[in-house]
Amino acid sequence: MSRLPSLLRSTVFPKKWTRIEGGLRRVSSQGTPDTPAYTSEDLETFRRRRKTDWKRRQGGQSFLDNVIVTVRGGTGGSGCAAFHREKFKPFGPPSGGDGGRGGDVYILPTSHLTTLSTVPKKIRGENGSHGQGTWQNGKAGTPLVIRVPIGTVVRQLPWDDPRRAKDAWESEEESLQGLAPSEKREKMRDKRWVHYPQYHELNVERDSFKDAEEAYYNAERIRRYESRRKAMEDPIYLDLDKEEGFEKPINAPLGTRHQEHLGHLIAPGGLGGLGNPHFVSAENRSPKFATRGIEGERLTLSLELKLLADIGLVGMPNAGKSTLLRALTGGRAKSEIAAYAFTTLNPVIGIVRVAEDGTFEGSISGQTVHDETWKEEQEEKERLERGHYATAPTRNQIVEDLPANLATPIKPGHHFDIFETFRFTIADNPGLISRASENVGLGHAFLRSMERSLALVYVVDFSKEKPWDELSVLRDELEKYQPGMSEKARLVVANKADLLASNEDPIAIEQAKEKLKVLEDYVMTTMTLPDRRSLDVVPISAKFSQNLPKVVGLMQRYVEEERKRMEEEAD
Ligand SMILES: Nc1nc2c(ncn2[C@@H]2O[C@H](COP(=O)(O)OP(=O)(O)OP(=O)(O)O)[C@@H](O)[C@H]2O)c(=O)[nH]1
């Protein structure tokens, strides 16, 4: 067993290891197995552990709901210095084309994405192509669209933010530091002007070039001022919380083109350079220079993804948060469940749909056991192989022979899409442990997604000896993340109650009741909220879907109360 981790480090297994019956075995030179077989289960566990370790090493950095990206519009193409050549016309007119515009960069929210991990850290628009002789202008750069998930907030980093990337002028200044003034001037000129072959030295001596250069620097100064003023006074701020698309006006004339919606322009590309015909004047009839394209706008954006769940689940690793989420959503929310710490690496959001009579979607499937993911997969596979689904009852049939254990039986034909009267979202989160604020475990960066939740729910493992110890740790970690955050907590869910009194043993049941009493007392005495309200305590079994209607009822109440309060505050 001890050899496994190092073995797993490489994806290519060494030759002497062979796959036998789904497990791994070491095969000696004679070809006979000489070490015990490792089951695929061991492998799976190791694979997942490794993933968690990797995540942990990132120190919360890979939790991608917040990225900083630097964006640059495309640079314009250079203008061209050329002259028309034609038979019997020895001195043709200047004919250099202009450079094409650099490509603009847009940002567009899309429902196809759910994380910011697909957004690159550095984004550059396409450059325009250069102008050419015979008055050929360069092609403009194609616009670039950055796609982000809906719910992304885009902010341009303020001018004084140390994470902001330098703008074009600052970086030029930096690159010229320590050079002699004449060298500096030369470098700056090279960056801005194109000369006709062999005319470089001649050009810079001529007055017409000096005039053009002065005009160029004046225009550039205005551009720089404008760009900086905008960054300081009017930074980009976009709250992309809706799907967007181009809508053709209903009464548009026939044949109106259907335009693609590119989203919001954030970094315009730079203008293309001017070809030499632009510099013709009375003094200089054949200008032998052209300008290079201008650099596109540079800016640094912070993208933040608002995961908005009404209820956030907070608990130690293995408390059963993911199991609870699955049970409440009828297995729709695919959150991984496994018996080791930090199974859940990123927040997962599910929707709880409640009917008029208090039943919820998860309760329809009644007797389902929400087991560990790999077990469920295995069972599913077996069922499939046994041809179970060929004769599977429809949803209505399942409902018919079910609800003896439910308070209000669901009528045949009960369909949530019709009867659903209330819905709220609930977020399953990675486990929180003591000293998470010091980046132990997965840290607590993910709590950001819960900052705006309406209510928080503690999930504790009730089968542990002292479940109340977990509570104080959780509360302290919440407070360390953001003072006042623990005041959002409304409910303590004592999960895995089935483990305490599973065998109907009266003594065990009595003991479990006493333990619950102790937990309730603890919550009453030490966890009261500032307005003297106490948290509710509900024992449940998420795995076997027991006592969940109570949890849903309470959650619904919190959400309703908070929404009402927010409405009142808004008025
Ligand atoms: N007996 C019993 N086991 C449960 C119950 N709820 C969860 N479990 C088991 O507890 C283990 C952990 O469950 P998870 O739902 O993955 O726990 P979690 O809180 O999401 O854990 P992390 O994602 O690591 O933070 C799994 O083996 C579950 O099968 C329950 O009500 N009863």
Ligand SMILES: [Mg+2]
């Ligand atoms: Mg989990």
